[in-house]
Structure formats: structure tokens, C-alpha cells
Amino acid sequence: MKTSLFTFLILLTFWSNAYAYLDPVSGGIILQLLIAGITGCIAYIVFYYKKFKDFLKNIFRRKKNKRN
Numbered sequence: 338m339k340t341s342l343f344t345f346l347i348l349l350t351f352w353s354n355a356y357a358y359l360d361p362v363s364g365g366i367i368l369q370l371l372i373a374g375i376t377g378c379i380a381y382i383v384f385y386y387k388k389f390k391d392f393l394k395n396i397f398r399r400k401k402n403k404r405n
Contacts, residue, residue, distance in 0.1 A: 359367075
């Protein structure tokens with residue numbers, strides 16, 4: 338942790354201008370990466386939410402069957 342913090346601080350001291358620009362293709366690629374990342378996160382959350390919900394249903398269903 339200390340090494341990475343030290344490296345980050347060293348890099349900040351040597352900050353310089355890049356004199357670069359983003360052309361439309363670069364902007365499109367960045368936009369696609371953002372959309373794909375957001376979509377992937379949503380799919381991940383939905384998939385595991387369904388698994389968790391099914392897990393809870395199975396637990397409560399077992400408890401009902403034991404009472405009968």
C-alpha cells in the first residue's frame with residue numbers, strides 16, 4: 338500500500354501536458370466501453386439476484402414442508 342501511494346505521488350509531481358486530442362472514433366470506442374460495462378454490471382446483478390431469490394424460496398419452502 339505504501340509503495341503504490343508513493344508511486345502515485347511521484348507520478349503526480351512529474352505531471353505534464355499531453356497535447357493530444359480525441360477524434361470521433363476514440364469517443365465512439367469510449368462510449369461503447371461505457372455502455373458494455375454498464376450492461377455487464379446490470380446482467381451480473383440480475384443473474385445473482387435471481388439465484389439469491391431462488392435460494393431464499395428453497396429455504397422457506399423447506400421450512401413449510403417440515404411443519405406438515
